[in-house]
Amino acid sequence: MWLVKTEPDTFSIQDLQRAHIAPWDGVRNYQARNFIRDQMQLNDPVLIYHSSCKQPAIVGLAKVHSPPFEDLSAKDPNSPYYDAKAAQAAQPRWYAIELQFCEIWQPISLNILKQTLTDPDFVLLRQGHRLSVMPVPQRSWQHIQKLRQSC
DNA sequence: GCCAACGTTGGC
DNA sequence: GCCAACGTTGGC
Numbered sequence: 001m002w003l004v005k006t007e008p009d010t011f012s013i014q015d016l017q018r019a020h021i022a023p024w025d026g027v028r029n030y031q032a033r034n035f036i037r038d039q040m041q042l043n044d045p046v047l048i049y050h051s052s053c054k055q056p057a058i059v060g061l062a063k064v065h066s067p068p069f070e071d072l073s074a075k076d077p078n079s080p081y082y083d084a085k086a087a088q089a090a091q092p093r094w095y096a097i098e099l100q101f102c103e104i105w106q107p108i109s110l111n112i113l114k115q116t117l118t119d120p121d122f123v124l125l126r127q128g129h130r131l132s133v134m135p136v137p138q139r140s141w142q143h144i145q146k147l148r149q150s151c
Numbered sequence: 152g153c154c155a156a157c158g159t160t161g162g163c
Numbered sequence: 164g165c166c167a168a169c170g171t172t173g174g175c
């Protein structure tokens with residue numbers, strides 16, 4: 001069970017719904033990269049979270065639709081995610097996966113999550129967290145399902 | 152727009 | 164290998 005962040009101005013859950021299947025690329029953080037490359041499994045559920053916007057919130061559900069693959073946007077000089085060093089490296093540095101859209105939810109705001117969840121293992125709730133791809137602990141996942149039913 | 156928290160870079 | 168400087172993230 002995972003959570004990925006996205007800025008809705010750049011790529012929203014509505015964009016994912018339209019695309020149905022979309023590459024989740026442009027991740028340029030090693031810890032997040034490792035989750036994508038080493039731990040994400042086909043069909044794993046993935047919460048979609050809107051960040052850097054008016055109401056930061058969990059806004060829906062997707063699932064992992066492909067094995068990890070090299071993120072070639074790192075080697076494309078025209079991409080906003082271009083990484084000159086990665087482009088020159090012999091070994092792939094950055095990885096992506098494909099996500100498949102599942103559902104749009106009534107937003108579960110960060111505020112509500114903070115008020116009702118105290119799970120220390122849930123990275124989203126930690127102060128100053130910057131991970132854009134993170135695991136969701138079982139008990140937080142269950143709690144989120146309950147919050148969803150009460151919306 | 153502000154600014155604290157964070158990850159990365161690069162000089163030493 | 165340390166750590167200061169820097170750029171970025173992201174909530175408010």
